[in-house]
Amino acid sequence: MMIRPYTDADEQGWLRCRVLAFLNTAYFDNVLQKKEHYENPSIELVAIENNQIVGLIDIEYEMEPQTICTAHDTVGGMIWHIAVHPDYQHRHIGEELIKAALKQAKALKLTYLEAWTRDNAKIQKWYEKMRFVQTYTYHHLYFDEPALEKYDLSVPAQVRPVTMFAHYTGSDPDVLNRASRRHLCMCYVKRII
Incomplete structure (x- = not known):
């Protein structure tokens, strides 16, 4: 090599x-x-x-x-x-x-x-x-369409988020459990x- x-x-x-x-x-x-x-x-x-x-x-x-x-x-x-x-x-x-x-x-x-x-x-x-x-640690969160329905996202009416990737620095188990997929x-x- x-x-x-x-x-x-x-x-x-x-x-x-x-x-x-x-x-x-x-x-x-x-x-x-x-x-x-x-x-x-x-x-x-x-x-x-x-x-x-x-x-x-x-x-x-x-x-x-x-x-x-x-x-x-x-x-x-x-x-x-x-x-x-x-x-x-x-x-x-x-x-x-x-x-x-x-x-x-x-x-x-x-x-x-x-x-x-x-x-x-x-x-x-x-x-x-x-x-x-x-x-240091934080979370990478993925949300699919059903998981996104639980959030009020401020986007124009013509835009409908289907999936979302997010960085999350908090520790609220509710937020973590809403994600379709999560990684530390x-x-x-x-x-x-």
């Missing part, structure tokens, strides 16, 4: 790897048709084996504190994407991607990495193994020493 910087020619392989890696996670419906490009500088790496992308990591980093990340008053990097193709999981590819990204982050004088994930025990355990610390969203932070 080789880890190298992402190039534009990698886009289709990057997309395939990400879609397949996310398929059996709480992010199964977060499908991209194009790879994101970032407003700020970034570390974008891919892991290659057998001439295909088997892993990826994208980190957009700050030039000034708290312009991308939320955790500290020093500059950090936001892990927007980290994924390993399901056929190549449990072979330490994610760990190698983190190590390679940390090396670059250290050279850039970043002081921490931040990542957000949803409630998945395996992924939480992996971040903790990589020495990330959970710092967690922030993990790793200090770079």
Whole structure:
């Protein structure tokens, strides 16, 4: 396996790897048709084996504190994407991607990495193994049409919401129970020493 910087020619392989890696996670419906490009500088790496992308990591980093990340008053990097193709999981590819990204982050004088994930025990355990610390949580809520009927949404008469995705920072069980689907969203932070 080789880890190298992402190039534009990698886009289709990057997309395939990400879609397949996310398929059996709480992010199964977060499908991209194009790879994101970032407003700020970034570390974008891919892991290659057998001439295909088997892993990826994208980190957009700050030039000034708290312009991308939320955790500290020093500059950090936001892990927007980290994924390993399901056929190549449990072979330490994610760990190698983190190590390679940390090396670059250290050279850039970043002081921490931040990542957000949803409630998945395996992924939480992996971040903790990589020495990330959970710092904050809130909920991602999905509402289907019957669940939305319970809310008075201020929208024009010609607009009829059918589904809705929302961030919820409260703890009212009634709100949580009204959602058709809900996930605990967690922030993990790793200090770079």
